[in-house]
Amino acid sequence: MKINTLLTTGLIALALAGCGSQDIPDPDPKGDGAMVDSNDSNDSMSSTDGFDDEGMGAGEEFNDFEEMDEDLTMVIYFDFDQSELRAEYSDVLQRHANNLAMDGRAQIRLEGHADERGSREYNIGLGERRSQSVRRLLLIQGGSADQISTVSFGEERPAAFGSDEESYQMNRRVEIKYLN
Numbered sequence: 001m002k003i004n005t006l007l008t009t010g011l012i013a014l015a016l017a018g019c020g021s022q023d024i025p026d027p028d029p030k031g032d033g034a035m036v037d038s039n040d041s042n043d044s045m046s047s048t049d050g051f052d053d054e055g056m057g058a059g060e061e062f063n064d065f066e067e068m069d070e071d072l073t074m075v076i077y078f079d080f081d082q083s084e085l086r087a088e089y090s091d092v093l094q095r096h097a098n099n100l101a102m103d104g105r106a107q108i109r110l111e112g113h114a115d116e117r118g119s120r121e122y123n124i125g126l127g128e129r130r131s132q133s134v135r136r137l138l139l140i141q142g143g144s145a146d147q148i149s150t151v152s153f154g155e156e157r158p159a160a161f162g163s164d165e166e167s168y169q170m171n172r173r174v175e176i177k178y179l180n
Helices: 002-018 087-102 120-140 165-171
Strands: 075-077 107-113 148-154 173-179
Touching: 075 087, 087 120, 107 120, 120 148, 120 173
Parallel strands: 107 148
Antiparallel strands: 075 173, 107 173
């Protein structure tokens, strides 16, 4: 009991020590939108011209590959209620696998989708099966497991709005997103 009290008191003291006073700049002291550092004696404005490289590109889509083929298909379509890949996509997926094999730093996210028919839970599962199907083929053809992530959006992010066969066909897909 006494040890718990001492431990709790010690943790509180450490937390309070970490919350010591810091000189935080006033975000808008003049009311003109400029951020001024209160430690600067000549009131010069802070610069936000550059960014450091650390943390940049932590998962956002990267569309500007210089070496990437302009005509490389980024969407794989599926038949109704199916997660099996069509034969027409084998060459395209081989090219994506080659890109991954040639650049060990490249990463992709496979986003599985489904049309609006079926329950939300079923469509999430179907989108996951579709993205896993693409992932398996990319791994077989040379991609690395840590380069490929999958996510399923089910019916939540349709490519086409509508309740006709043409819209359904566009929504049964896996999108390949290159990440930086």
